[in-house]
Amino acid sequence: MSATSILVMNGPNLSRLGKREPEVYGSLTLDEINRGIAGAFPEVTFEFFQSEYEGALIEKLFEVEERGGCAGVVLNAGAFTHYSIALRDAISAIKAPVVEVHLSNVHKREEFRHHSVLSAVCIGVIAGFGVESYHLGVRALLLRD
Numbered sequence: 001m002s003a004t005s006i007l008v009m010n011g012p013n014l015s016r017l018g019k020r021e022p023e024v025y026g027s028l029t030l031d032e033i034n035r036g037i038a039g040a041f042p043e044v045t046f047e048f049f050q051s052e053y054e055g056a057l058i059e060k061l062f063e064v065e066e067r068g069g070c071a072g073v074v075l076n077a078g079a080f081t082h083y084s085i086a087l088r089d090a091i092s093a094i095k096a097p098v099v100e101v102h103l104s105n106v107h108k109r110e111e112f113r114h115h116s117v118l119s120a121v122c123i124g125v126i127a128g129f130g131v132e133s134y135h136l137g138v139r140a141l142l143l144r145d
Helices: 030-040 054-067 078-082 085-093 132-144
Strands: 004-010 044-050 072-076 098-102 124-127
Touching: 004 030, 004 054, 004 132, 030 044, 030 132, 044 054, 054 085, 072 132, 098 132, 124 132
Parallel strands: 004 044, 004 072, 072 098, 098 124
Antiparallel strands: none
């Protein structure tokens, strides 16, 4: 593989970034965040994917697995982090390493956000660094390469 390929995947409500609770999630849109990631790592080929639907996220993980050549996944699963056993099982079913990321520090927020059903099947978790959480997730995957 000549270039490293990474999937950056976002779950429900992240399409609303820049509008939804900017005091928590920041003022950048998801497109602006994605452009910033691509610009910070020009040596990486990125695929960006966002869906409000659990099944679409699962299908994307399986599609990337079948296609091959992906060095890993940076995943902000949004609310699915806290209850999606189906997404957890999909992460377990693929070989590509997955880094769980969150813009906010979920442990400083509502109690229900303190638990992730995904963390145990991810290679690591990064939370609370805003947009930099995505960049740190990419760095974590590149260190494994």
